[in-house]
Amino acid sequence: MPQPKSRKIAVLGYRSVGKSSLTIQFVEGQFVDSYDPTIENTFTKMITINGQEYHLQLVDTAGQDEYSIFPQTYSIDINGYILVYSVTSNKSFEVVQVIHEKLLDMVGKVKVPIMLVGNKNDLHMERVISCEDGKALAESWNAAFMESSAKENQTAVEVFRRMILEAEKMDGSVQPGKTSCAVM
Template sequence: MPPPKIRKLAIMGFRSVGKSSLTIQFVEHQFVDAYDPTIENTFEKIIKVGNQEFNIKIVDTAGQDEYSIFPQSLSVGINGFVLVYSVTSQKSFEIVQIIHEKLLDTIGKVTVPIVLVGNKIDLVNDRIITTQMGRDLANSWNAAFIESSAKKNEMVETIFKAVLELIERNDGTSPKTDKDCTIL
């Protein structure tokens, strides 16, 4: 088996959308209920996608808003991005679009491996953003789209596998997967 490929991902979105919850659920298999605003953390995990192992470093960013300056550190050395909004927040859906624009402006590339994530699908009665709205936005970006629940660990691993597959496809070295990845 080939040695693990090193990939660096950034997870971004408005505050309180569940970026840290998704990351911690993926890396440590636990849901953190208490909200403690993140400054910026980096997590690391080895994951196998198809026949390839990846050593992924996940930069869990502080919550962005429409006024925050896009950190220059996130435009260098990052292989792929996970942009998260909460399906219960119109504001977070608007902010993720602003983050996407800033991301493309800062990086200067048209094609960037991005997975758009609608998180908190377990809050069915509080949903404001429909699946179709998220899917339409992702399609307009040529990005993958996944809805998830960090709390219930629904589709969490799929998010990170999907961004790795996009990175590899972008690099022209797409791994052979054991099974198809289902993206909502």
Template sequence: MPPKQRRIALMGYRSVGKSSLTIQYVENQFVDSYDPTIENTFQKTIKIRGQDYSLQLVDTAGQDEYSVLPQSYFMNIDGYVLVYSVNSAKSLDVIKYVYDKILDMKGNTQVPVILVGNKSDLRMEREISVEEGKKIADSWKCPFLEASAKENQSVQDVFTQILMTVERIENHVGQEKSSCILS
């Protein structure tokens, strides 16, 4: 059986660790230096629950609440990893804005999204509690994780979780469509 192709976009405020999460996942290394990303795409093939997936991870440029989000961030994207930094309240405000923009552009309430609080290793600098992140994810009806690209904590889980979310929503939508009866 050929691998399922999946395009996943990582979005969030600048310097929240989107690139660090992606590089840690794809290359098993932590990149400490920060060069602002314009846009980068990474490839990885994985197997989850017996299914092979060919992933294209779109590491987007950092967004802010005034960003014009390129149309390419909404075309042919299967799921979104929305990343904020636990030591930046501003990054959480920006991710709420990005989430609203995704819903506006997709015109669909069932968008595969997960919320990720990155930099959980910065315990002394924390501005956003686990409970606050979880509360927002619950209001969006999406999974929530905290991760640390630096300590490679929950990084694998982030990408497994978004793939499972894409599959769950796709299969649920497919079931709804197949039971539709027009009279």
């Protein structure tokens, strides 16, 4: 088996959209019901994708708003960004767009591995952002898109799996549907 690859992913978004819930659901397999604002946490987890082992470092960031200064540390050694909004909050959808702008300004790359996640899709009655709106925004960014529910653990693992694949694709390490071979 090849050496494990280390990947660092930052999870960004407005406050109380479920960044920590999504991360903890992925790392520990449990849903944390109480809301305790995050300052910043880092989690680690090993995951195997397509026979390649990855040592993930997940930076669960403090909730940001449109006035937050984008911390410089979020642009160093980060392999991918998961931008989370809540499908029940217009404000979080607006803020995630501001965060995306700041991210591109800070990172300076035109194409950064980004995944947009509409969280809390289990709250059907409170939904204000349609799946189509989320998809359209992600497409305009050239980013991957998914909806999830950290509470119902519908897609927590898949969110991080897809993020790794997006980062690898951009890295040039993984070509969808292609296998690599080397002649020595």
